[in-house]
Amino acid sequence: MTTTAGWFAAVASDSDASDDALAATIREGAASESDSWPARAVDAGIVDDENEYYDLLHRATMAATRAAVTERERADDSQLIHAIRAMDDCQRTANELAERVAEWGGTLDPDAGTGIEYARALASDDPDPDETAVTSLAEQVVELEKEAERLGEYIEQTMPTVAPNLSALAGPVLGARLISLAGGLESLAKKPSGTVQVLGAEDALFAHLRGHAPSPKHGIIYMHDGVRRTPMENRGSAARALAGKLSIGARVDHYSGEYRPDLEAELTERLETIRARTGDEYNGGGEGSDAVADADGVDDTDGGADDE
Numbered sequence: 013m014t015t016t017a018g019w020f021a022a023v024a025s026d027s028d029a030s031d032d033a034l035a036a037t038i039r040e041g042a043a044s045e046s047d048s049w050p051a052r053a054v055d056a057g058i059v060d061d062e063n064e065y066y067d068l069l070h071r072a073t074m075a076a077t078r079a080a081v082t083e084r085e086r087a088d089d090s091q092l093i094h095a096i097r098a099m100d101d102c103q104r105t106a107n108e109l110a111e112r113v114a115e116w117g118g119t120l121d122p123d124a125g126t127g128i129e130y131a132r133a134l135a136s137d138d139p140d141p142d143e144t145a146v147t148s149l150a151e152q153v154v155e156l157e158k159e160a161e162r163l164g165e166y167i168e169q170t171m172p173t174v175a176p177n178l179s180a181l182a183g184p185v186l187g188a189r190l191i192s193l194a195g196g197l198e199s200l201a202k203k204p205s206g207t208v209q210v211l212g213a214e215d216a217l218f219a220h221l222r223g224h225a226p227s228p229k230h231g232i233i234y235m236h237d238g239v240r241r242t243p244m245e246n247r248g249s250a251a252r253a254l255a256g257k258l259s260i261g262a263r264v265d266h267y268s269g270e271y272r273p274d275l276e277a278e279l280t281e282r283l284e285t286i287r288a289r290t291g292d293e294y295n296g297g298g299e300g301s302d303a304v305a306d307a308d309g310v311d312d313t314d315g316g317a318d319d320e
Contacts, residue, residue, distance in 0.1 A: 175191065
């Protein structure tokens with residue numbers, strides 16, 4: 013909306029204007045050239061003097077900022093970021109508490125097991141009086157694990173609608189992790205493929221920049237089968253190929269939202285070519301359920317540029 017009367021043209025008076033109306037005038041209003049807006053507001057009878065004008069302007073800009081922040085926080089990719097971080101928190105806390113349950117249970121039962129499986133078994137038993145407290149803690153571990161699973165299901169269901177290409181190329185959970193690490197889908201879409209390739213390996217990257225470590229060849233994308241199951245000597249090439257397609261997929265998802273199956277087909281073909289160098293076959297993409305990324309993502313082999 014372009015106006016020659018100033019952003020305040022639709023505001024009858026400071027007392028009558030709602031915050032929503034003030035925010036709309038700031039977010040939607042525009043002028044083709046600058047002018048003496050405080051004086052024009054006084055002349056139009058919107059305000060009595062310049063001080064009142066600036067008070068109104070402050071109120072309008074604050075309302076516009078609040079509206080923009082609310083809109084951004086409610087965006088689908090922001091909900092995915094909260095979900096993936098909450099899932100990781102639940103899993104981490106469940107594992108830590110499971111260790112505590114195993115240590116505690118070992119003082120009561122010499123044959124106590126370990127891990128979440130032991131916590132699950134303990135929670136399903138009728139506790140002896142001496143085991144009531146540790147059993148209660150085991151039940152909390154099980155509930156945290158179940159909550160992590162529910163959050164994982166939410167991510168699996170939501171990612172294909174928010175970022176269909178990224179979800180298809182990386183898998184829903186890994187795709188959500190990339191969005192989280194980048195700070196949002198828009199931010200991820202604006203990053204070059206080289207940055208996407210090392211997302212999650214920032215510590216190793218900074219160590220390399222300080223001259224204390226080799227350059228990391230991959231970050232969290234190591235969790236993708238196309239990288240994780242590629243022989244070491246070709247893993248850098250696989251990481252570059254994957255990062256390139258992920259960058260394109262994120263851009264398509266952000267700017268158009270159109271699903272492009274050709275991206276997945278091209279990635280599969282490229283990974284097959286890379287793995288054929290050592291006689292291996294590529295059996296599909298996505299995120300390996302049992303994959304755990306390297307601590308620093310450093311891969312000293314295949315340091316040269318990809319030969320695409």
